[in-house]
Amino acid sequence: MHEVQGARLTASFRDPNGFVFKQAGVLYRQVNESYRDDYEHLVGSGLYGRLVDDGWLIAHQEVDLALADPGLSYKVLRPELVPFISYPYEWSFSQLKDAALLTLAIQKRALEYGMTLKDCTAYNVQFRNGRVVFIDTLSFEAYREGNPWVAYRQFCQHFLAPLALMSLTDVRLNQLFRTNIDGIPLDLASRLLPMRSKLRPSLAIHIHLHAKMQAAHAGATGSVRSANRRFGREALLGLVDHLESAIRRLHWEPGKTQWAGYYRENSYTDSALIRKEEVVAEYLDRIRPATAWDLGANTGRFSRIAAVRGITTVSFDVDPGCVELNYREVVQQGETRILPLLLDLLNPSPGTGWQNVERASLLSRGPVDLVLALALVHHLAIANNIPLLGIAEFLHQLGQSLIIEFVPKDDPQVARLLANREDIFADYHPDEFERCFQQYFDIEAANPIPDSGRVIYLMRGRGARHGGNGSSTPF
Known part of the structure; x- marks a missing residue:
């Protein structure tokens, strides 16, 4: 099969805590020993069950550990399948917006259970039964008071920046995802957005200022320190709420396009x-x-x-x-x-x-x-x-x-x-x-x-x- 090298899927290599593989045509996710504590927290706290019950997260079954790499594995999961895998450059404006709002809702829900999202790539969201659903069980980690949200920049690049460009510049700019697989660079988004976008405090902070801070700290690892300082739980919830408000304020109406009528x-x-x-x-x-x-x-x-x-x-x-x-x-x-x-x-x-x-x-x-x-x-x-x-x-x-x-x-x-x-x-x-x-x-x-x-x-x-x-x- 084109997507697979051996048993492991070629899209599944970036996370050291596990990967997705196929065996005898069946899809599995290996959870490595390095993710043991976070996985136990996810399941034991009740967060996993609540997200699944709400239809926000793909459900899975724990299966025979013998299917996995015995040197690394802690668990083997058999996730429910998504009928068709799509990508952000194939989505409409409202599809990307719904994916963004789901990601933020999951982040807020995770904080209620002492966890946070370490990964906010748009590729972790898919569509099943007409609804958005999160598919990466290994994107959660234990929340540590005072730590910055490590996925803040990624969320801005994968959701806020493209949605702002689609809403305020040209809806076709979601095609930038094709050549920017890790999200649209904030400095590029800042240059492409109209001047009036700087009058919106949310875009001024999370895109324009964020881009400047990235440039000022070029070469630094992790989040931009000046734009994402260490702060407590309430401040983190405030950041998530501010991003949610920014996303909800972005709109795009089709109007009379070439083929809509x-x-x-x-x-x-x-x-x-x-x-x-x-x-x-x-x-x-x-x-x-x-x-x-x-x-x-x-x-x-x-x-x-x-x-x-x-x-x-x-x-x-x-x-x-x-x-x-x-x-x-x-x-x-x-x-x-x-x-x-x-x-x-x-x-x-x-x-x-x-x-x-x-x-x-x-x-x-x-x-x-x-x-x-x-x-x-x-x-x-x-x-x-x-x-x-x-x-x-x-x-x-x-x-x-x-x-x-x-x-x-x-x-x-x-x-x-x-x-x-x-x-x-x-x-x-x-x-x-x-x-x-x-x-x-x-x-x-x-x-x-x-x-x-x-x-x-x-x-x-x-x-x-x-x-x-x-x-x-x-x-």
Whole structure:
């Protein structure tokens, strides 16, 4: 599997107190002897049980110690799995905000039980059943009165700085996470934020002043001493409350983005759109997948047709506004089967971090049972010059089965794409589409959509696929 070197996952190497590994396809977390006292405090104090009961922390079972490295291990845990692992650069504004607020809530709860978070990376938060959840059991340590919060700078880099940039500068700046795996540097955030941000005391202190203090103490280890002096429990709670207030005051509204109004403005008649929904539902009932990726999902209209059938669905779109609206709907309706995420299919999430495998690529997190590719092919083929054969090959790597829509050249949406450019796409027609896709898929059904000229296909993939099965990996 791509993410694993031996049994240990390649994302799990930074913490000397333990690591995550797989054995016989089952995921485990080893707790090293060095973490014994903190682990006993976490469990014995009741903090672990309360966090799990509240749905804030992934639950685990203690299992046979013989599964672990006998020279280091104290416990072996079998954690509950997260259906799909995502990363901050794939999240909407509200997803990152919810992750930040969960992290601060856990820090406050930990202090009630005499513990604190030593690690506040955004990668320790995931989405399960439509809600944020913390996944790193080893991020807790005993609180020692007077000690600074060692994770303060990390929280600012992973949460406050990117949220401030997304809110006040440009929502697309969450993509800085791709090249800054340890969080967005505060000096960079300070330069990118507008001058008016300095009028907000929280941002002035936790980003602008914090960045200056870091520069003044360059080379010092640990937290910036002048910005994070030794202080007592009440002062630490005050710091957490101040950060929480800063996060809650940050907002971003999608407005009218390029694709957020697509369903209102597309070329479908009402009857054609209803028929399209019926065809997709019929195909889903025919193949009954357990998991699906909806590519170009917009605000998740067709993702929900899958989700109501119990299909765990990742709802991808390139438009931050669409993903934001989709996630808000998930939260508002209490939906448990949909995970909205940002994805640019022309530049999908790569393997990154240490040795390019610390964070998994999109491909290595598949293949999935089913890929939905509705109203997508013409954008790839005509707007971006991707050959039909290349599209077929890529989708074959992602999924076992495929529900895909072909939009003909005389469709108004295609006409818009060709309005200001030369038509060099002589091969873009249904026969060539079918010929290319039949090199990777068997076509099981094809249903024309009345009054549209569009056709929706059901296809089954042929042969082996590349990539891992990273959907249950906790990093």
